[in-house]
Amino acid sequence: MNPIIAILKEHDVSDAKINELFQALTQNPLMAMSIVGQLGIPAEKLQQLMALVMQNPALIKEAVVELGLDFSKVEAAKAQLQQ
Template sequence: MNPIIAMLKENNISDEQISDVFEALTQNPLAAMATIGQLGLPQEQLQLLMGQVMQNPMLIKEAVEELGLDFSKVEAAKEQLNK
């Protein structure tokens, strides 16, 4: 299991909320950070999660694929950020 998904599940985040987070990550990564911040994770876990998201974008791709979401939206979002 993807470490980001595993951490969220360990903190009793529902599958629906996890899907919402990764849906947000695929559409607007910056807005997704606010969504993640609203999950009520303990501060140290929130920092760890944010660090994983920022330092290892491949984890996002793996999680998106694991959840069956559309990764092409992540690529489109990255292009928007680079403009």
């Protein structure tokens, strides 16, 4: 299991919420950050999660693929943010 998804499940985040989070990530990364804030994960775990993603950004792609979502949408959202 992808470590990002594992951390979310460790904090009792439902599969539906995980899918919602990654769906938002593929469409609007700023909205995804809002959803993360609503999950009730302690700050120290969020910092651990962010460090994990910063050290290995490919984990996001792995999680998106594992959930059956379209990673090209993540790339498009990322390009839009960089403009």
